[in-house]
Amino acid sequence: MDPDGRAYGAARWLAGRGIGEGSRVALDVPDVLPWFLGADLLGAASLVIEPAWTPAERAAVLADARPDLVVAAPAPPPAGPVEQAGDGETFFYLPTTSGSSGSPKVLVRTRDSWLRSFAALGPLPGPVLIPGPLSSSLFLFGALHARWCGRPVVTLPRWDAEAAARTEAATVHLVPAMLSALLAVLERRGGRCALRTVVCGGAHVGDELRDRFARVLPEAELIEYYGSAEHSLIAIRRGGGGLRPVPGVELDVRDGVLWVRSRLACAGQLHDGDLRAAGDWTTVGDLVEFDASGALIVRGRSGASVSSGGRLVPAEEVEAVLRTAPGVVDVLVTGTPHPRLGELVTAVVEGSPRLRELRAVARNRLSPANRPRRWLMVESLPRTPSGKPARASVAARLADGTLPVEPLR
Numbered sequence: 203m204d205p206d207g208r209a210y211g212a213a214r215w216l217a218g219r220g221i222g223e224g225s226r227v228a229l230d231v232p233d234v235l236p237w238f239l240g241a242d243l244l245g246a247a248s249l250v251i252e253p254a255w256t257p258a259e260r261a262a263v264l265a266d267a268r269p270d271l272v273v274a275a276p277a278p279p280p281a282g283p284v285e286q287a288g289d290g291e292t293f294f295y296l297p298t299t300s301g302s303s304g305s306p307k308v309l310v311r312t313r314d315s316w317l318r319s320f321a322a323l324g325p326l327p328g329p330v331l332i333p334g335p336l337s338s339s340l341f342l343f344g345a346l347h348a349r350w351c352g353r354p355v356v357t358l359p360r361w362d363a364e365a366a367a368r369t370e371a372a373t374v375h376l377v378p379a380m381l382s383a384l385l386a387v388l389e390r391r392g393g394r395c396a397l398r399t400v401v402c403g404g405a406h407v408g409d410e411l412r413d414r415f416a417r418v419l420p421e422a423e424l425i426e427y428y429g430s431a432e433h434s435l436i437a438i439r440r441g442g443g444g445l446r447p448v449p450g451v452e453l454d455v456r457d458g459v460l461w462v463r464s465r466l467a468c469a470g471q472l473h474d475g476d477l478r479a480a481g482d483w484t485t486v487g488d489l490v491e492f493d494a495s496g497a498l499i500v501r502g503r504s505g506a507s508v509s510s511g512g513r514l515v516p517a518e519e520v521e522a523v524l525r526t527a528p529g530v531v532d533v534l535v536t537g538t539p540h541p542r543l544g545e546l547v548t549a550v551v552e553g554s555p556r557l558r559e560l561r562a563v564a565r566n567r568l569s570p571a572n573r574p575r576r577w578l579m580v581e582s583l584p585r586t587p588s589g590k591p592a593r594a595s596v597a598a599r600l601a602d603g604t605l606p607v608e609p610l611r
Contacts, residue, residue, distance in 0.1 A: 207280025212240025245288035268475030290314035328353025331371035344375030444497020529555035
């Protein structure tokens with residue numbers, strides 16, 4: 203993560219305002235990297251403010267982070283080198299959880315936790331395309347990993363599948379919904395594509411999407427990783443094998459829930475400015491199991507289950523199946539109130555599918571209890587900064603009637 207002249211300039215600007223080792227800064231800027239790297243040079247930890255946060259979310263995050271300075275200035279001119287302060291255990295990043303299933307939490311990371319994560323992913327070819335905002339830890343991780351590899355970074359201010367397909371990048375970091383959209387563009391236009399490596403995180407990559415990738419980009423490598431903001435990388439899938447734990451990451455399954463002990467994990471969480479250190483073993487509530495080969499199978503977050511008729515329906519497994527239906531761009535499965543069943547399994551679909559084809563896929567691939575009973579269509583699903591559907595926002599807006607949906611027919 204070698205700094206450059208702009209990072210040195212940012213470091214000098216920050217130091218002139220009292221920022222030093224152990225400080226916290228909040229970055230409310232469009233050009234994140236110079237400020238982030240400049241703060242790290244001083245041994246300060248950075249929080250990257252997400253522009254899409256509501257005023258209440260922003261206030262809550264800042265109350266937990268308690269930054270010493272909020273930066274809202276353009277990056278200063280380049281300057282001469284600044285000696286780096288701190289060591290591997292220095293706090294350098296205050297990531298926030300995505301908010302896909304609730305309000306953002308403020309975590310604390312050491313330098314070594316991400317340097318070990320970079321090593322686990324390994325060197326990748328460049329240039330590296332980062333097709334989303336660096337307020338998302340998924341995209342910031344990709345940008346800093348590229349610098350760790352010594353590769354140039356190409357950024358897009360927001361996701362644009364057409365623009366992504368046109369770049370000369372050799373590597374791209376994205377989530378499955380983005381990969382599906384990118385493949386659709388490449389299928390439609392044909393011709394050459396510079397991509398040699400696609401790194402996909404944030405959600406499960408289904409077999410159909412993986413097969414489609416192999417057809418459209420036969421010369422490229424798909425690297426799928428499973429992780430979380432709290433744990434960084436947990437398991438990686440390369441080629442035809444399943445998800446395998448990252449070396450040095452210990453996994454334990456307790457009553458179907460994954461617990462992790464890892465040197466890649468965050469140091470803890472901030473509450474009202476105070477650090478609550480993480481325990482030795484920690485969990486985010488993901489439901490998992492191991493197959494006969496020892497590969498990890500992730501069933502989804504326990505909080506994403508729908509309680510319907512006395513059964514827990516794994517929303518993310520249902521979503522993975524429905525995404526294979528023709529015309530589906532993305533889908534989110536949630537529960538809506540029902541007087542007898544408690545919750546009705548409800549699919550909120552983005553795209554232009556036909557209901558009969560969706561139902562046919564559900565009949566062929568899902569048990570009766572897991573099939574959606576209510577089908578809704580939305581022009582665009584609310585999303586987190588990393589591009590994942592915002593599960594909590596969809597559920598809340600369905601409940602209060604503010605999500606613009608129509609029955610799918």
